Amino acid sequence: MPDLSVPELLDLDRAHVWHPYGPMPGRTDPLVVASASGVRLRLADGSGELVDGMSSWWSAIHGYNHPVLNEAAHEQLGRMSHVMFGGLTHEPAVRLAKLLVDLSPEGLEHVFLADSGSVSVEVAVKMCLQYWRSLGRPAKRRLLTWRGGYHGDTWQPMSVCDPDGGMHELWSGVLPRQVFADAPPARYEEAYADHLRTLVERHADELAAVIVEPVVQGAGGMRFHSPAYLRVLREACDAHDVLLVFDEIATGFGRTGALFAAEHAAVTPDVMCVGKALTGGYLTMAATLCTPRVADGISQGEVPVLAHGPTFMANPLAAAVACASVGLLVGQDWRAEVKRIEAGLREGLAPAAELPGVRDVRVLGAIGVVQLDRPVDMAAATRAAVREGVWLRPFRDLVYTMPPYVTGDADVARIGRAVCAAAREG
Ligand code: PLP
Numbered sequence: 001m002p003d004l005s006v007p008e009l010l011d012l013d014r015a016h017v018w019h020p021y022g023p024m025p026g027r028t029d030p031l032v033v034a035s036a037s038g039v040r041l042r043l044a045d046g047s048g049e050l051v052d053g054m055s056s057w058w059s060a061i062h063g064y065n066h067p068v069l070n071e072a073a074h075e076q077l078g079r080m081s082h083v084m085f086g087g088l089t090h091e092p093a094v095r096l097a098k099l100l101v102d103l104s105p106e107g108l109e110h111v112f113l114a115d116s117g118s119v120s121v122e123v124a125v126k127m128c129l130q131y132w133r134s135l136g137r138p139a140k141r142r143l144l145t146w147r148g149g150y151h152g153d154t155w156q157p158m159s160v161c162d163p164d165g166g167m168h169e170l171w172s173g174v175l176p177r178q179v180f181a182d183a184p185p186a187r188y189e190e191a192y193a194d195h196l197r198t199l200v201e202r203h204a205d206e207l208a209a210v211i212v213e214p215v216v217q218g219a220g221g222m223r224f225h226s227p228a229y230l231r232v233l234r235e236a237c238d239a240h241d242v243l244l245v246f247d248e249i250a251t252g253f254g255r256t257g258a259l260f261a262a263e264h265a266a267v268t269p270d271v272m273c274v275g276k277a278l279t280g281g282y283l284t285m286a287a288t289l290c291t292p293r294v295a296d297g298i299s300q301g302e303v304p305v306l307a308h309g310p311t312f313m314a315n316p317l318a319a320a321v322a323c324a325s326v327g328l329l330v331g332q333d334w335r336a337e338v339k340r341i342e343a344g345l346r347e348g349l350a351p352a353a354e355l356p357g358v359r360d361v362r363v364l365g366a367i368g369v370v371q372l373d374r375p376v377d378m379a380a381a382t383r384a385a386v387r388e389g390v391w392l393r394p395f396r397d398l399v400y401t402m403p404p405y406v407t408g409d410a411d412v413a414r415i416g417r418a419v420c421a422a423a424r425e426g
Helices: 006-016 067-079 091-103 117-134 155-159 190-203 228-240 292-299 316-330 334-354 378-387 409-425
Strands: 033-037 040-043 049-052 110-114 142-146 179-181 207-212 243-247 271-274 286-290 358-364 367-372 398-401
Touching: 049 409, 067 316, 091 110, 091 286, 091 316, 110 117, 110 292, 117 155, 117 207, 117 243, 117 271, 117 286, 117 292, 142 190, 179 190, 190 207, 190 228, 207 228, 228 243, 334 358, 334 367, 334 409, 367 409, 378 409, 398 409
Parallel strands: 142 179, 142 207, 207 243, 243 271
Antiparallel strands: 033 040, 040 049, 110 286, 271 286, 358 367, 367 398
8 A cells, every 4th residue: 555645644534443432534634743752742633743642641651662662562562462361371471470569569469451441441350250259258349439530431330430410421320330528638637537447337238349549630620630449449348348440550650759659658459450651562461460369369260360351461572561561660760750840840831820721730649630620622632732842631621641651841940831822712
């Protein structure tokens, strides 16, 4: 097939290709990316490059086309790109599992290598339900979460996404019926902690697990909350025989300033999901980690195995790149880099607080958020950011950024200007 011109490509894209939460046929023209390197996306229409303020949805923490990740991918490609995981194993998967166990909160020892974040949440839920079933308590099959969350687009994850005006309202009557607490306040409030305790206690007989995004609720609203609530949940779950699941798919690998957000509260969940930045955004892979308590419980059941096994589970190429990406992260002073970005975002986003229609400006680690008091005009906000030379993807009432950790100071400042422009014009 000869190279497509940009107009040809867009015609075909509109006619044939679904985009996330998009109509068919497509009604808008996405920007066409020809290549990406460092923190820059090069556009195919020749109009230049954009600094990526999104890290490709939290994943490309080292930027694009990184020599270390490229080498890991090339080397593994020369050995084997994929092999089934039933009855076979391989070094990249084993090395990755050991790395994750060593780095994750103390007590998480077993790893299921899933192929996307949503699937890792499905696996987490399955582990919890199967655990209680194995222990002869099948009535414990509901989940408790707090409003405002996002856990993915497949069935169980959708059932614990924000039920109020979230992305999955369409399915509200059909999804499994879960228990919802109010969204967590930013600061610690004893009354809210009591609300959580009460709900866990009241529903304990039917709850398999509490599942939350620790410290930052991402795609459901970019809200930050006190880590102390994680300790409240840990205690309530322990007191009432409920498992605790942390979805660290967005927050994992340094994004909030801790390697995992659970560290802000020094809490170990029973099950933890990671994804996104796991492979530095190179390939699709996620992981579900659990404690021996969960694994041992499952193995005592009538069906003593975890009944899950996707075709591309533990893909060697993705696992090799994940090992390289995680190694690259922890082999350097990543905390200093995230702190540097945090300081740059605080400075760069501060002027947004003075803009009319801005409700809140907040920064944590390498995450910067401007919340408006109105729905953002996505097209106008995106245009304003692109004019500043930055790629952003505003949504709902939010203009936000979570740049790669390798973003230099001048580019962080540029992102700050772009967020302000998008908040002003969007
Ligand atoms: N959980 C959280 C906290 C997420 O932010 C996301 C994706 O944005 C998911 C789960 C789903 O991950 P994936 O898109 O890889 O399926």
